[in-house]
Amino acid sequence: MTNSVADLTDLRLLHLADSALPIGSLAHSFGLETLAAHGLLVPGNLGAFIQGWLEEAGILEAVFCREALRLSAGASESVAPERWLDLNQMLSARKNARESRIGGLTLGRNFLSTVMALENLPALGKLLALNEQEKQDPELRRGAAHYCLAFGLVAGLLDFDERLTVLTYLHQSIASMISASQRLLPLGQTQAARILWNAKQLVVETAERSTAYGCDDVFSFMPLLDWGAMEHAALSTRLFVS
Numbered sequence: 001m002t003n004s005v006a007d008l009t010d011l012r013l014l015h016l017a018d019s020a021l022p023i024g025s026l027a028h029s030f031g032l033e034t035l036a037a038h039g040l041l042v043p044g045n046l047g048a049f050i051q052g053w054l055e056e057a058g059i060l061e062a063v064f065c066r067e068a069l070r071l072s073a074g075a076s077e078s079v080a081p082e083r084w085l086d087l088n089q090m091l092s093a094r095k096n097a098r099e100s101r102i103g104g105l106t107l108g109r110n111f112l113s114t115v116m117a118l119e120n121l122p123a124l125g126k127l128l129a130l131n132e133q134e135k136q137d138p139e140l141r142r143g144a145a146h147y148c149l150a151f152g153l154v155a156g157l158l159d160f161d162e163r164l165t166v167l168t169y170l171h172q173s174i175a176s177m178i179s180a181s182q183r184l185l186p187l188g189q190t191q192a193a194r195i196l197w198n199a200k201q202l203v204v205e206t207a208e209r210s211t212a213y214g215c216d217d218v219f220s221f222m223p224l225l226d227w228g229a230m231e232h233a234a235l236s237t238r239l240f241v242s
Contacts, residue, residue, distance in 0.1 A: 030100050065151055066152060
């Protein structure tokens with residue numbers, strides 16, 4: 001791969017991880033709003049929360065993102081639909097809160113639709129067509145796509161580097177949580193930037209640890225965040241969808 005091609009590939013990866021990509025990610029807090037409303041999430045413990053997220057949910061999503069990338073790597077015309085369905089169902093089974101499952105699936109489908117508007121990817125088009133054909137519950141549709149799986153799938157189709165893809169996914173995930181926290185907490189820009197800066201080494205370590213596991217080996221245990229997602233609809237005032 002020449003330098004110019006490699007540079008273009010890296011720029012496309014940065015584009016797809018940009019918070020400005022129109023997939024609706026800014027509308028979701030995935031339970032953070034509930035924790036903030038009850039005083040359980042404050043600026044002083046946000047850094048520790050991010051560390052806990054990376055150690056649990058982060059490594060889970062990293063493993064599944066990597067698996068989706070490997071599934072689609074080198075596939076130009078089609079991706080095995082049964083394996084794709086299996087991956088999404090396996091990940092759904094590891095997300096206890098229905099609100100988090102639906103939020104992740106919504107972002108994933110929006111992400112795939114946005115990528116289709118940017119790049120002609122026949123294999124991706126076929127998976128999206130499956131989504132339209134199925135009229136079952138959104139969690140069970142053949143084309144349903146959790147966000148981390150959608151990100152990995154597209155990365156494989158576009159020949160992105162596996163290590164860099166996982167790092168980028170994890171980094172933009174915690175950046176989104178910190179951004180949501182800025183709208184929920186008295187968290188200044190400098191403090192938010194410091195938390196993200198200090199978490200970068202943890203991102204690298206999480207991505208590295210994820211290489212030692214397969215999808216059958218990882219689970220996530222974050223009961224407080226699951227409760228926050230489930231309780232979100234009961235809040236009297238809400239800024240976020242989830």
